[in-house]
Amino acid sequence: xxxxxxxxxKPLPEPSAVSLPFWEGLRQHKLVLQRSKNTGKFxxxxxxxxxxxxxxxxxxxxxSGRGSVYSFTVARRPTAPQWADDGPYVIAIVELDEGxxxxxxxxxxxxDSVRIGMQLNAVFVDVTNDTTLxxxxxxx
Amino acid sequence: xxxxxxxxxxxxxEFRPSRYTxxxxxxGMLAEVGLQAVDDAGLELRDIDGLVTEAFAxxxxxxxxTMVEYLGLDAKFAEVVDHGGATGAAMVLRAAMAISAGLCDxxxxxxxxxxxxxxxxxxxxxxxxxxxxxxxxxxxxxxFEVPFGAIGANYGYAMIAQRYMYEYGVKPEQLAKIAVDxxxxxxxxxxxxxxxxxxxxxxxxxxxxxxxxLHMLEIVMPVAGAAAVVVTGARTAxxxxxxxxxxxxxxxxTTHRSITYAPNLTTSAIKVAADMAFDMAGVRRKxxxxxxxxxxxxxxxxxxxEDAGFxxxxxxxxxxxxxxxxxxxxxxxxxxxxxLSFGQAGLAGGMSHVTEAARQLMxxxxxxxxxxxxxxxxxxxxxxxxxQVSLILGKDR
Numbered sequence: 173x174x175x176x177x178x179x180x181x182k183p184l185p186e187p188s189a190v191s192l193p194f195w196e197g198l199r200q201h202k203l204v205l206q207r208s209k210n211t212g213k214f215x216x217x218x219x220x221x222x223x224x225x226x227x228x229x230x231x232x233x234x235x236s237g238r239g240s241v242y243s244f245t246v247a248r249r250p251t252a253p254q255w256a257d258d259g260p261y262v263i264a265i266v267e268l269d270e271g272x273x274x275x276x277x278x279x280x281x282x283x284d285s286v287r288i289g290m291q292l293n294a295v296f297v298d299v300t301n302d303t304t305l306x307x308x309x310x311x312x
Numbered sequence: 313x314x315x316x317x318x319x320x321x322x323x324x325x326e327f328r329p330s331r332y333t334x335x336x337x338x339x340g341m342l343a344e345v346g347l348q349a350v351d352d353a354g355l356e357l358r359d360i361d362g363l364v365t366e367a368f369a370x371x372x373x374x375x376x377x378t379m380v381e382y383l384g385l386d387a388k389f390a391e392v393v394d395h396g397g398a399t400g401a402a403m404v405l406r407a408a409m410a411i412s413a414g415l416c417d418x419x420x421x422x423x424x425x426x427x428x429x430x431x432x433x434x435x436x437x438x439x440x441x442x443x444x445x446x447x448x449x450x451x452x453x454x455x456f457e458v459p460f461g462a463i464g465a466n467y468g469y470a471m472i473a474q475r476y477m478y479e480y481g482v483k484p485e486q487l488a489k490i491a492v493d494x495x496x497x498x499x500x501x502x503x504x505x506x507x508x509x510x511x512x513x514x515x516x517x518x519x520x521x522x523x524x525x526l527h528m529l530e531i532v533m534p535v536a537g538a539a540a541v542v543v544t545g546a547r548t549a550x551x552x553x554x555x556x557x558x559x560x561x562x563x564x565x566t567t568h569r570s571i572t573y574a575p576n577l578t579t580s581a582i583k584v585a586a587d588m589a590f591d592m593a594g595v596r597r598k599x600x601x602x603x604x605x606x607x608x609x610x611x612x613x614x615x616x617x618e619d620a621g622f623x624x625x626x627x628x629x630x631x632x633x634x635x636x637x638x639x640x641x642x643x644x645x646x647x648x649x650x651x652l653s654f655g656q657a658g659l660a661g662g663m664s665h666v667t668e669a670a671r672q673l674m675x676x677x678x679x680x681x682x683x684x685x686x687x688x689x690x691x692x693x694x695x696x697x698x699x700q701v702s703l704i705l706g707k708d709r
Contacts, residue, residue: 185455217456245470246524252463275572288478
């Protein structure tokens with residue numbers, strides 16, 4: 173999926189030096205997240221330091237892109253002006269199979285069909301030439 | 313060190329919420345409502361030796377110094393509190409701490425929100441604020457939430473409600489009753505934005521779905537307003553005009569900013585804050601005569617009632633259904649109408665839960681007075697159930 177850079181009017185992420193590998197991964201349609209060396213737990217979002225302590229180390233690791241809906245809402249009214257023309261859309265907390273929670277939109281399905289626990293796959297949406305967003309769709 | 317009984321709320325200032333302000337500055341509103349509270353306490357500005365303010369728009373830095381200068385104060389303690397909706401309750405906690413530490417004795421706590429028509433109306437209404445996402449602030453929030461439209465608070469509380477329904481179940485009618493009972497209270501409060509406008513459960517459920525499963529009448533309406541209290545040491549409090557409202561217990565708990573990373577969607581940070589406050593006060597849940605609980609949404613109240621220990625986890629719906637939550641009912645909740653029906657004036661909305669509990673305990677809530685209350689539970693909630701401050705207030709030390 174791609175969209176003209178000029179036509180994309182929604183807020184874009186501004187990657188930092190720390191988060192760049194994550195965003196670069198998405199551009200290559202791969203999901204890479206940091207993983208705590210000491211605990212084996214994944215970390216989202218990318219951090220400069222580990223939330224698991226001063227002697228820990230975070231290692232970039234590729235993830236499955238599979239997950240499920242932890243919770244969601246259908247926004248019937250836009251949450252910000254840039255979404256005003258979108259019609260109802262789904263904002264969800266996704267629980268990755270790797271254990272972490274993240275926020276994304278559930279796309280490629282009717283908003284009213286989304287349920288908690290629904291199995292999901294990652295969708296890499298190239299919104300501009302430079303930016304790919306991590307979205308999710310129902311697994312079939 | 314316990315704060316129990318060492319300080320008291322002795323004066324209240326509050327503006328009647330309005331839809332818009334024209335040409336007002338936040339600084340001016342803070343000063344005006346602050347003076348109201350000082351005067352209400354029977355004090356003069358020169359008596360005030362401590363200030364707790366918010367980081368208001370015109371002076372996000374140096375806010376306390378700006379306030380001190382504007383009012384000509386001589387402050388031994390001046391600080392800013394940044395706890396969103398929990399700011400009002402957190403200000404009282406900090407004032408009580410500073411007094412109990414001996415830094416100062418008479419502390420003014422002030423909040424205010426202006427709201428101008430030209431910048432707040434229309435589809436572009438919040439385009440210049442940090443919440444809108446148009447201006448990146450290089451926070452994780454801007455980078456990992458905003459691009460998905462996870463902006464504002466509605467969506468987050470909706471996800472809490474959705475998950476709550478999945479884990480425990482609550483009938484839409486039960487959630488709606490919270491809004492209905494609070495509206496009854498507002499109908500007895502001439503200062504409420506929805507004074508004399510009663511609603512029914514059907515009205516709530518027939519109002520448009522904004523973010524599933526929350527309806528418009530389950531969501532606060534932003535207004536302009538201001539609220540302030542004066543907190544003094546217990547010894548000073550006894551000599552002043554009104555019956556002191558003692559700070560008997562306080563607790564605070566912060567766990568996340570974005571709801572995505574909340575440790576739990578359905579058990580909130582309130583639990584720890586409320587337990588701390590009750591333990592400090594040595595007051596039992598059943599001793600509470602009135603609950604003044606932050607109510608940005610109906611689901612907020614439901615989860616708060618459970619986590620504060622008034623209802624068992626998962627039983628909030630039943631609790632709400634089986635209790636009369638009106639000011640004249642068996643479990644008086646937000647007698648001023650709550651923010652849902654009184655209005656949410658920015659951080660002053662959160663402070664309204666403090667001012668109302670104090671007013672009730674002083675016996676000054678004409679037209680909606682809870683019958684002889686001794687103890688009140690106050691909860692402030694910031695962000696999306698992110699920052700919680702609980703207070704136990706009482707008539708006796």
